[in-house]
Amino acid sequence: MVKLNVQNTDLKKAGLKITLPRMKILQILETAGDRHMSAEDIYRILIESGDDIGLATVYRVLTQFEESKLVVRHHFSDNHSVFELDTGFHHDHLVCVECGDVKEFTDALIEKRQCKVAEKAGFAMTDHSLNIYGVCHPCQTSAVL
Amino acid sequence: MVKLNVQNTDLKKAGLKITLPRMKILQILETAGDRHMSAEDIYRILIESGDDIGLATVYRVLTQFEESKLVVRHHFSDNHSVFELDTGFHHDHLVCVECGDVKEFTDALIEKRQCKVAEKAGFAMTDHSLNIYGVCHPCQTSAVL
């Protein structure tokens, strides 16, 4: 109940009605921690836990959450989006090309340089995304073939 | 003829047969300079110049070119890919969210830091992409509304 209240507050603040799909999806994103999930991931979890929630609803809810700044959507190099709770902290991503795992990082120096670059080019920066692709340590060591 | 020979060399080096669609598409990419083009952009140009080349062929050729390192594919924040000739120079992108214009830049410091970040995280970096989104100068000044 306590957990749900927290979510209700989040939803209220976002000006969204408290509905079961929205609560469940928020809950899944919260328990996901820093794992980045696709709409299908979330849908699968819902189905597996017996909830009868449509994929379209998952997409709609995620889009609303994005608009309400509750979640952030990322487009990595493939053709589908992944979502994570918006912690308010900007960060960039290290994406493992083997297992798809995502690590977060920030680098103040890089941030600063980015601003400089945008400024010099006469761009009013609205956003930026930096993704480093590579093979994570576990995948390197387990690549026995 | 001279122009075509240059392209033939490129294609030969890539181990690809010299065909009309491939030559035309290479030519379009060459004349595009640093403009980044989508498959549809290229298709449209082909159609408009009277060539009877299918969209599927454009996609196939671009994918082959990418595999042969003749072109680079980028996924900006929308859902379709853009292509540019692979000059061999790594560079990052400033993307205007108003007009879609793309400017290229490089920053040695950022590059260096990225390597450090990957190293520290135990990632064997294979690639990285940095996109700065914003409003370009022309769009800022022409935004009269």
Place this chain on the structure above:
DNA sequence: CTTAATGCAAACCGTTTGCATAGAT
């Protein structure tokens, strides 16, 4: 002549939308 490349149309896949129904306030 042999094998690879093309054009067309249909398939695909992630995502969005229209509409009638169910649910929140």
Place this chain on the structure above:
DNA sequence: ATCTATGCAAACGGTTTGCATTAAG
């Protein structure tokens, strides 16, 4: 009671694929 949210299925847009035809080596 009102108005928004949901589920379903159909639509969508960019991209890929199967297959018969055409062209390169």
